[in-house]
Amino acid sequence: MADGSKGKEQKRAAQGVEGASNPERLQTDEKSDGAVSRPNATSKQQGGQNPHTAKQTWQKPAQNAQKPQQAGANKPRPQGQHSGQAKQGQWAKKQQAASQVVTPQKVEQPKQKEQAKSYPYAEAAGLKRRHFGLIVSFFLLVFLPLAVTVYYLWGIAEDQYSSVTGFTVRQEESAGAQELLGGLAQIASTSSSRDGDILYEFILSQSMVRSVEERVGLREHYSMYWETDPVFSLWPDASIEDLEWFWQRIVKISYNSSSGLIELQVLAFDPETAHAIASVIVDESQLMINALNNQAREDAMRYARRDLDEAVERLKQAREAINAFRTRTRIVDPDTDIEGRMGVLNNLQQQLAEALIEYDLVRQTAKVTDPRLVQAQRRIEVIQQRIKLEREAFASASIETGAGEEDYPDLIAEYEGLVVDREFSEETYRAALGAVDVARAKAERQSRYLATYIQPTMAETSEYPRRAVIVALVALFLTLSWGVMALVYYAIRDRS
Incomplete structure (x- = not known):
């Protein structure tokens, strides 16, 4: 018992030296002394282990370091007090080295436990009843109309062919006689910058529609698929005003006012009809330019004769x-x-x-x-x-x-x-x-004439309707509409 009390005093002295440099380690060792004061059978069996095994576990380093001393206290004390004090000094140095290795890990353990307790686990996400409403509304307002559009475009809509032509109004420039007469003959000519505007409005006018109807037959051609494709067809009993409205859909004009170039595209259910309509437009435009020439010549001659x-x-x-x-x-x-x-x-x-x-x-x-x-x-x-x-x-x-x-x-x-x-x-x-x-x-000569730089083309493949473009636009419109209605609904519900 005297030897056991001396070992405890030497241990406390070693811990006092270590506690001066590490106070936290000193408090931990004091707590562990109470647990080591009662030796058991397990500690006696481990008395012969290597004290370096304390590095493998960090939970109770002081207890592991004291087990060899407790086992030595139960055994018969060897002869010679000098050898026992040397062994106790070696055990104190090993205990101090083991405490220095495990000290940083033991300090962090309370923090990790506190963090684990401060953040509880989130509940698993799941579908609510309002989510099913959104899904159903998306299906009814977006997916179903889009599916109907796709089916109609690829399964019902008839193919359309296009014919392209381009022309401009040119004016003959002759200034010899006008310069000799001091510009008195300029009354016979007008500026060609406005001829393109006149021709553009004439192509979209009812007169052009009536002329094409008489020569090609717009009602008969565009109403033959009315029963199967009503979206892109004309109703059979359409009036001339209805034809003028439908004319804007089948004839697309591109007009550059600065250069005077006019380019138009005609759509029909077969390439021959599209080519015929484009040719009639060119012929009627030429007749219109000739009428303008005749009117200008008559005006010039009338004014000249009146002056004479x-x-x-x-x-x-x-x-x-x-x-x-x-x-x-x-x-x-x-x-x-x-x-x-x-x-x-x-x-x-x-x-x-x-x-x-x-x-x-x-x-x-x-x-x-x-x-x-x-x-x-x-x-x-x-x-x-x-x-x-x-x-x-x-x-x-x-x-x-x-x-x-x-x-x-x-x-x-x-x-x-x-x-x-x-x-x-x-x-x-x-x-x-x-x-x-x-x-x-x-x-006696034609001062203005129609210069056709693109003759009416004959299509070989169908390019219209633009199915992919129409589907993309419909999908975008439906999605935006559905999103706006959903936002409005939830905004009203939250306020009520």
Whole structure:
């Protein structure tokens, strides 16, 4: 018993040294001492085991380290106290090494147990009654209509064939005659930028539908599958307004307003009918362009003839005014009369010059009382008086006419005005004649024409209806509708 008490004191001393560096380990060893104080048969059998086996288990390291000491206490003490103290020192070092190895694992054990207790297991997920309602609604509102659509498109809908054609409106450009006439002939042409807009509206109009119906038979063709395929067919007793509505479905137009290119696609139940309808559209469009040309030519010719008639009437009035003036004044040509009067004045000026020269010659050789000098002086005075009278006749003289006396200057001014009117009327008449010639030349050729850059095609395989695209769109629409209705339903239910 004395040896057992000494072993316990040495163990506590070793634990005190270790506890100074690791307090938690010291508390754990003190708790384990109570459990080791009562040896049993199992501990006696394990007295000869290697103390390093404490590393294999971490639950009770102190108990495993004390088992060799308890087994030694029950056995007879060997002779010599020195050998017993050496063995106890070795057991203390091994116990300290074992405690240092297992200390980190033992500290974490309470934390793991606390974490396991703080998070309880979640219950298994399962379908509720409201989930079955969603599934049923999805089946009725999405899956069932989509299945019906797929069945109709692939099992009932008839194949459709397309014919494609493309054309544009071209205008002839000729500016030679127009430049010579200063642009007066531009009334015969209109801008081609609006021709494409007119043709686009004409193709979609009721006139085009009526023309195609008369030449191809739209009702007969598109109503032959009415009983089996009512979605893509036309009812047999459709009116012209119904045909115009259905025309938007079978004819698709692509129009580029900047370039003026028009491309259209025609759908029919057989390729021959689609090709025939596209050909009729091209022919009717050509007739429409020709009608526009004829209308433009008629307008140009009408305007040119109207301008020419006005010019002729104005020229006629100007010439009649001059004839009336001549009849009234009895002056055929006032210019000629003026030239005659100017000739008389010039002759008097010449005679005056000769009389002055003669007077100077006589005065040099004769006396003042010489009759020749007096006669020469008299002659000079008479000539000067005549020149004065002639000059006054141009400014204030009056002449005898059929209507009485009239001032000669007023007559000259009136005549000059009549001459100006006649010259202007003659120039206008010449310009009007040129415009008529240009309009007639443009009328003889086609200024606008339909240029077909894609002839109507003949399909070999069916491309319509677009079954995959239609199914995808229907599925998307049904899914979105179902989702919106489900959200609205649950939002209302949660608020109520």
